[in-house]
Amino acid sequence: MKILIFSCIIAVALAAWPEEKKTCTDKPDTGLCQALFRMWYYDPETQSCQRFVYGGCQGNGNRYWSEEECLNNCKGVEPVSMQHGEDEEVDCNSFPDVGLCDALIQRYYYNPLEGECQQFTYGGCGGNGNNFKTEEECNNKCANSDDALSAIPMPFSCDCEGEDSTCACCGHMKISTIRLDKKVCIEVGYNNEKKALSLNIKAGDKVLYNNSISATNPPPVCIGIPPMTMFADVCFDFYDIKVNTEEIHFCLNVKPRLVKKNVADWKVGCNNLKRKVIEEQQ
Numbered sequence: 001m002k003i004l005i006f007s008c009i010i011a012v013a014l015a016a017w018p019e020e021k022k023t024c025t026d027k028p029d030t031g032l033c034q035a036l037f038r039m040w041y042y043d044p045e046t047q048s049c050q051r052f053v054y055g056g057c058q059g060n061g062n063r064y065w066s067e068e069e070c071l072n073n074c075k076g077v078e079p080v081s082m083q084h085g086e087d088e089e090v091d092c093n094s095f096p097d098v099g100l101c102d103a104l105i106q107r108y109y110y111n112p113l114e115g116e117c118q119q120f121t122y123g124g125c126g127g128n129g130n131n132f133k134t135e136e137e138c139n140n141k142c143a144n145s146d147d148a149l150s151a152i153p154m155p156f157s158c159d160c161e162g163e164d165s166t167c168a169c170c171g172h173m174k175i176s177t178i179r180l181d182k183k184v185c186i187e188v189g190y191n192n193e194k195k196a197l198s199l200n201i202k203a204g205d206k207v208l209y210n211n212s213i214s215a216t217n218p219p220p221v222c223i224g225i226p227p228m229t230m231f232a233d234v235c236f237d238f239y240d241i242k243v244n245t246e247e248i249h250f251c252l253n254v255k256p257r258l259v260k261k262n263v264a265d266w267k268v269g270c271n272n273l274k275r276k277v278i279e280e281q282q
Contacts, residue, residue, distance in 0.1 A: 020060075022062075022064075024074035024077040025077065026041075028124070029058070030053060031055040033057040037056060038051060041062045047075075050101055051102040052101040092112065092141065092142035094129070095109075097131070099124060099125050103122070104121055105122040107122040107133065108120070108132045109132065116143070117139055117142070156170065166188060166189045167187070167188040168185060169271075170183060171266075184234070186200070186201045187199070187200040188250065195214075197212060209221060215248070217241075218238050218241070221236045222235040223236075233256075234256045235254070235255045235256075236252065236253075237253040237254075238252055247273055248272065251271075252269070
């Protein structure tokens with residue numbers, strides 16, 4: 001009896017399912033609801049039917065209950081404006097995104113950490129702009145692009161001419177992969193009592209670091225970058241530090257990293273702090 005009632009409910013639901021004009025070139029649309037209907041859509045680019053998950057309401061007409069129904073309606077239909085990337089901005093820095101659908105399409109993405117194009121499996125819909133049909137297309141778009149991380153110019157410069165006993169080394173760092181788009185400044189001073197460099201590092205108005213490091217072979221100072229502090233950081237590497245009666249000499253490299261791997265190496269150069277100015281202000 002329960003089975004009969006359930007069957008009647010399903011029959012009524014299917015009968016009430018809104019009639020919709022069937023299409024073959026629309027991108028698959030999961031709709032606004034949160035059901036999990038396993039359905040099929042036609043991909044004119046591969047001229048095949050692929051599975052996707054439909055939420056149960058809204059969406060479009062490129063949606064079929066079975067592969068057979070899908071092919072009966074759409075077999076042989078060629079792409080019109082379905083090509084991925086046509087209305088997607090090219091992105092050479094993001095991680096590859098398989099998208100929302102279940103197809104198994106071999107694509108290429110640019111890996112900015114390795115500086116080369118690599119293969120990944122694309123689901124057929126959604127995703128991002130780091131998605132290319134061929135390795136050649138990927139290389140043409142990204143390998144020599146100014147958008148690639150490996151091509152980011154050195155943005156830092158230092159001003160050590162002031163009378164406040166500090167060097168201010170600043171640069172505007174914009175790296176889309178780690179969602180960084182801020183002015184970053186490091187103020188370098190010298191603590192005569194501790195024989196140490198004093199550092200104050202800011203990203204925008206936020207203080208990321210305020211401490212001292214040894215003036216003798218200090219290790220790099222690596223600071224996490226919000227909002228991806230677990231994965232992204234910037235290392236400030238001081239070297240060739242020399243302290244004499246007249247001045248403090250130091251050299252600085254700045255290295256943004258992603259998952260502990262350098263994505264750039266900016267050689268800021270060497271600067272001098274006048275030691276007599278520092279001692280007068282103590």
